[in-house]
């Protein structure tokens with residue numbers, strides 16, 4: 160009866176851009192262009208809410224960029240919009256069946272209640288000294304490497320160093336585990352496995368698979384090598400460090416400790432979670448805890464080699480700070496550092512496209528009414544259960560109609576008064592980069608602090624110069640940088656580094 164009474168979906172009457180292919184729908188256009196570009200073109204033609212054709216004649220996809228619609232979906236109804244059959248198995252492969260994978264309000268809230276306190280501002284403040292120590296270990300290694308090369312390193316992939324920093328920090332503060340500045344064998348194994356999962360082949364296969372999956376979800380379970388490669392890093396963690404972390408700490412649980420591993424072990428000894436779940440959460444947090452921070456730092460360094468005045472301005476702001484900034488100083492005391500973070504997150508969101516599927520009939524309210532094919536003007540859009548909704552985060556965060564020069568790295572835009580358009584979307588800094596609402600990134604406060612500590616250390620100790628290479632962006636689970644002509648080497652960000 161409920162289904163019968165539910166309003167009919169109006170998605171099929173929404174505007175759709177021209178150019179859909181019979182086989183690929185609009186999806187190949189999305190893949191062939193730089194991330195977000197196709198959606199930006201279509202927003203200009205069709206407005207903030209439209210539909211695109213899916214590949215293999217799968218049902219049309221609702222593209223939602225409207226700020227009121229997105230806020231409604233993420234803040235009020237997220238438990239009715241699950242990760243799609245395309246996304247969920249990928250989360251399981253990359254991260255594990257942890258907090259990012261679980262569906263259902265009760266299950267999710269249960270897990271979140273257990274983990275949130277370990278990543279609160281208070282906990283990060285308490286662990287801030289440990290974060291700085293773990294970062295210094297890696298930065299000291301880089302300093303020594305430079306000393307043995309006459310103070311200059313040419314064509315270095317900065318991601319090697321930002322990955323070591325982020326992994327070393329998350330190991331140290333969340334899992335009481337030492338990755339020896341990212342130089343230990345298990346750190347090397349994890350970072351290597353991660354790279355194997357994002358080869359260009361995996362990128363292409365990821366795209367094909369994504370579209371096929373919409374049609375044939377059964378493919379998830381087949382042993383397709385490039386797809387299964389996405390899971391190497393997770394398996395490396397689960398079969399290696401995760402067991403070791405548990406083994407070393409299981410018998411010495413100190414309930415007053417605020418770290419994540421202790422919270423998991425306490426819950427496990429009290430039979431609130433299974434040993435299996437401990438393992439899944441560890442791989443989730445080791446991966447999610449270093450991956451996006453690594454890339455955000457890498458993209459910042461890349462932009463700062465192309466914007467030397469911005470690099471110098473940041474160095475000057477840092478040099479004027481007396482002593483070591485505290486957690487709270489980093490939050491509010493260094494405005495240019497903060498602007499650089501926000502500008503990087505705006506231009507390079509790790510999650511480029513968020514894809515969810517409605518589990519119930521719903522009517523999504525909109526800020527900008529839509530005109531349907533039959534002439535009706537509607538300020539909400541009805542969806543049926545099973546409707547795929549895509550939020551193209553990177554397109555929204557680079558819209559010229561909002562940001563004026565969306566593709567330009569201009570940290571200064573965050574310093575003065577900001578236009579009302581820029582403040583339309585809800586979320587951290589009016590960006591969608593950490594999502595929003597109950598399923599917002601649980602690690603965002605740690606990510607911001609780690610980013611600021613590591614970037615401050617890098618800029619205070621080293622000068623970064625451009626190599627003249629051109630980067631292009633691609634999506635292999637998250638946004639990745641590829642060097643034109645060197646795709647086979649995997650994601651990289653080459654820079655020259657000079658000791659100061």
Ligand code: HEM
Pocket residue numbers: 258259260271443444447448449451452455508509510513591592593594597598599600601602603605606
């Ligand atoms: C710059 C760094 C980061 C970015 C841009 C980022 C972005 C995001 C985004 C967009 C989501 C929502 C994903 C979705 O709904 O499908 C998310 C969720 C999540 N993030 Fe992050 N993240 C970052 C750092 C971290 C860190 C440092 C941790 C752990 C310490 C972490 C752990 C998680 C987890 C566990 C979830 C799932 C939350 C849930 O579903 O309740 N992230 N992140």
